[in-house]
Amino acid sequence: MADATPDGYDGGFLGIPLPLPQPLGDGEVRELTYPRFTVLLDTVRRLAVATAVNIDGSTLHDLPRTGQWRLDPRVPAARQAGPEVYAANDLDRGHLVRRRDPGWGMPAEARRATEATFAYPNAAPQASGFNQSKELWLGLEDHVLEFADTTDQRLSVFTAPVLAPDDPPYRGIRIPRRFFKVAAWASAHDQRMPQLAAAGFVLDQSALIDVRQGALAVPALGAFRTFQVPIADIEELAGVDLGPLVEADVLPPVDELRGREARGEDEWRPLRAPEDICLG
Numbered sequence: 001m002a003d004a005t006p007d008g009y010d011g012g013f014l015g016i017p018l019p020l021p022q023p024l025g026d027g028e029v030r031e032l033t034y035p036r037f038t039v040l041l042d043t044v045r046r047l048a049v050a051t052a053v054n055i056d057g058s059t060l061h062d063l064p065r066t067g068q069w070r071l072d073p074r075v076p077a078a079r080q081a082g083p084e085v086y087a088a089n090d091l092d093r094g095h096l097v098r099r100r101d102p103g104w105g106m107p108a109e110a111r112r113a114t115e116a117t118f119a120y121p122n123a124a125p126q127a128s129g130f131n132q133s134k135e136l137w138l139g140l141e142d143h144v145l146e147f148a149d150t151t152d153q154r155l156s157v158f159t160a161p162v163l164a165p166d167d168p169p170y171r172g173i174r175i176p177r178r179f180f181k182v183a184a185w186a187s188a189h190d191q192r193m194p195q196l197a198a199a200g201f202v203l204d205q206s207a208l209i210d211v212r213q214g215a216l217a218v219p220a221l222g223a224f225r226t227f228q229v230p231i232a233d234i235e236e237l238a239g240v241d242l243g244p245l246v247e248a249d250v251l252p253p254v255d256e257l258r259g260r261e262a263r264g265e266d267e268w269r270p271l272r273a274p275e276d277i278c279l280g
Contacts (some may be wrong), residue, residue, distance in 0.1 A: 008033030009052035013156055014186045016196045021050045021158055022241045030075055032121055035113035036102035041121045042163060043079040046173050048121055050160045050240050053097045056104040057145040057153025063103050067115035069093060069123070080120045081173050091175075094126035096159045101141060124161045125175050127208035133224040136271055137203045140181060144199065147279045148185040158182045158245075162202075162238045168211045177206040180234045182245055187280070196248040199279055200231040202268065227268035228277060250280035 011019050020038060023029050029049060032039045037053035071082050086093050095117055102113035145153050161176030168175050181201045186194040204225040231249040235242045251269070271277060 007035055009036070009038040009156070010054050013054040014154055014184065014196070015194060016186055018156055018184060018196065018245070019243050020052050021243065021245075023049045024235075024239045024241055030079075032072060032074060032119075034097075034102075034116040034119065034122075035109070036104075037097045037113075037117070037122075039096070039119070039121045040160075041075065041080065043075065045163050046079060046081040047124050047163060047176065048096055048160045049163055049238075050158060051096045051122065052156065052158050053101045055101045055141065055145065055153075055155040055157060057148075057155065059104040060100065061103050061107060061110045062100075063107075063111055063114055065099065066111065067099070067118040069118045069120060072119045072121050075121065081123070081125070082120050085125060085171050085173055090128045091125040092128045093120075093123040094179075096122050096124055096161075096179075097157075098138070098141065101157065124179070125170075125173075126179075127205050127224070132272065133226040134203070136274065137179075137181075137201070137224065137226050139274070140201055140277075141183060143274045143277060144183040144185065144279065148188075154185065156184045158184075158242070160238065160240070168209060170211045175209055175211065177204065177209060178237070179203045179205075180229075180238050182231055182234060182242060184245060184248065196244055197250055197280055198231060198245045198248040199250050199277070200229050200234045200245075201271070202227045202229045202234065202237070204265070225265075226271045227265065228271055229268045233268075251278060 009020055028043045030041045030043055032041055039048050040050040042049045071077050097117050099114050099117045103110040141157055159181045162178040167177055182198055184198040187197040230251050231242055231246050
């Protein structure tokens with residue numbers, strides 16, 4: 001992980017300025033750069049408040065899984081959620097920046113970038129096991145890349161847990177119940193004046209997290225729920241400034257009468273299959 005010269009997220013990757021999201025609060029946040037991606041680590045919650053990665057889908061490699069989970073030596077171990085969080089329970093170390101996403105370009109560079117994703121600041125606890133909704137969540141970038149293939153398949157993707165103050169405590173951290181993802185690309189409607197386009201999503205694992213007995217339990221009937229969500233809602237929910245992504249949202253405009261208040265799951269767009277996704 002540390003052998004590569006970190007270069008971080010590139011805000012000009014799409015040919016349209018797109019800055020790194022920034023936390024809206026005043027928490028202690030450490031910016032950590034890796035090959036082709038950046039993690040903003042909340043050192044109090046010990047989890048990422050935002051991650052950002054550049055993806056060149058036209059040169060992606062399907063590399064074998066290599067790399068081992070490691071603490072990042074630039075951050076004290078007590079400030080990152082390490083292996084003790086995931087031991088002997090039903091929690092997965094969920095990649096925030098997917099292993100495959102920065103794995104593009106020259107093969108050696110691609111491998112170095114994919115192995116860098118195994119840094120603990122790029123992980124967050126997710127309930128183990130798969131169902132259709134979680135599989136959909138893991139493949140969202142692929143669906144958006146396929147949609148954006150007329151623009152050289154370039155994406156910038158922003159992912160993180162929603163760090164809510166009432167998340168359940170467990171082994172010195174609080175387990176996030178929700179995750180957000182925003183994918184952005186250059187719209188090809190006018191090649192002379194490309195426009196930023198973006199789509200936002202939320203994964204809810206609330207029904208799968210139960211720490212009341214002091215050890216993590218996954219209810220047998222629980223399920224992941226995946227939604228397409230107005231990016232303005234994500235900004236409010238996660239407490240992260242998403243800049244021009246809010247105005248670039250491909251969903252219909254947010255009701256002006258609603259102001260900045262997130263409207264919640266009852267009004268979000270549930271996703272059960274890729275065909276449910278609205279990309280404009």
